[in-house]
Amino acid sequence: MPPPSVFLCSITGSQGKPLALQLRRLGWTVKGTSRTPDSNAARQLKAAGVELSEGDWDDVASLTAAMSGVEKIFISTITYADDPDRERRQGLNIVAAAKAAKVQQVALSGSLGVVTLGDPTLSPFFKMVITGKRVIEQAIEDGPFKHWTFIRPAFFMNNLLTPQVDYFLPHLRQENIWETVMREGERLALADPDDISKLVVVIFQNPEKWHGRGIPFASELLSVPDMLEQLGEATGTEFEEYFMTDEDIDSQAVSFSFMMSDRVMRKQAEYMDMEELSSAIKLTSFSEWLEKEKETVLETYC
Template sequence: MTQITESPLPVAVTGATGAQGGATARALLRAGRPVRALTRNPGSPAAAELAALGAEVVRADFDDPASLVAALDGAGALFAMSTPFGTDLDAEVRQGIALLDAARAAATVRHVVYASAANADRSTGIPHFDSKHRIERHLAGLGLPWTVLGPAAFMENYANDWTLKSLREGVFHLPMPPGVPLPVIAADTIGAFAAHVLARPGAYAGRRIDIASQWRTGEQIAAAIGAASGRPIRFEEVSLSVAAGYSEDLATMFRYFREPGLTIDTGALHAEHPDIDWQPLETWAAGRSWDL
């Protein structure tokens, strides 16, 4: 059994008021690990919920390096994530690098776990995957112990506003051919895995691990949502041109998902990590309240 390394110092968690970061913060708190939640808005309802659970909430702004250094002072580890959504790819890279440089400047940080994307290290050509790989490369050169997690497709994307609109019409749309599966994972599973890694820095330092709970086709996703919502839902493939109408980045991602496709051996992954609750899509869907 891998030895668990506890630290009296808090884990700093970025994106703590969002899906991945919030799930990681909650998993750490459940494990009794002190958490320092970094957020631009400490007064938000999501920040208040974390504080009520026992997290220390501090202000940190990716565009304010001084605030990052102050927020990481005294933290023993960092869960880092980045996103271009709401900014742009160059801003994501700039902000991600600023965060990692602040971690290096903090004398107490001894391990950085960065949430990237599955296959992002394989020259996918997907803009928001390639931006994350640029941050990964910077992390590898910092001289700090690091671990990179590459989550597969988020189950939470199947309950966003765009998807809910079509689900209310009884249709689950996805730019994937019928019968072609995608690896999927829930935010809670990402958080559980991140907390597992953060408790075992010696076992995971220098490793990059793509993670997923299972592979599911569009038809299987539609069936799971239908069963959970009590409404008949059918799967319908939409063209890549529809995805391109939202963004070329999105269309490029699904083009890659179709061919050559993501490569995650879930059997080997789960066998190596039997203590993780690899939440299936059906369980995730059943645990949601579907407003359809």
């Protein structure tokens, strides 16, 4: 019996690459597309036996061809600050290609934000972004796929690294200050992308168990002051938090960084079932992530 075959979106990215390598270690056939086939990540994947081809998320035909013969697909899309609707369009193209390729199982890594769509405090920008993500989810639910599962992370730990940190937390590196919408005692739901990859492997191996679910995801729940203390110990830098006022929050309501300063961020820990997640995979604590990414963390802050 041939090994399972999988197509991974964002295969050279922070979620796709570790997932590809894990699946190859299991002997699975792994396919993906890359616009930069000569990049270090692409070369590493090819060396591991991953099949890479040219493909464009704006071109359904090329995506369908790249997915030929696969049984499963992992979808992770990109948010574009200058054209937020592009994520929705590309996501629908990926789903259309998966339908045409007769894919049987879909695992999507989206956003916890979709569960907050009915919240009246949502900013216009954040609402536009997560509405697009929910449209992609709905297209999968309405499709012919035998099994589907949505993983919904909140805050990626690697958002603390360059270049992402300067978009989401513009004062953290320059002034050593984290401006946060969180209030004292509230905790962020931190996600290590490697942990998401581990969970996707479990989902692919147990499609019936995880079918039809949207899973809020975090590796650890941690307050901003506790995060900054650990980050400071890892970098030898003293950081401080600034709890934003309502006026501060409203002034950022149309910016990309507002995705980190929307009031709904305060509720993310409430959605997490850490017991279920920790029973499915070994979760990575923030301190473990700092050690694992030590070189890049030091390059970012020192």
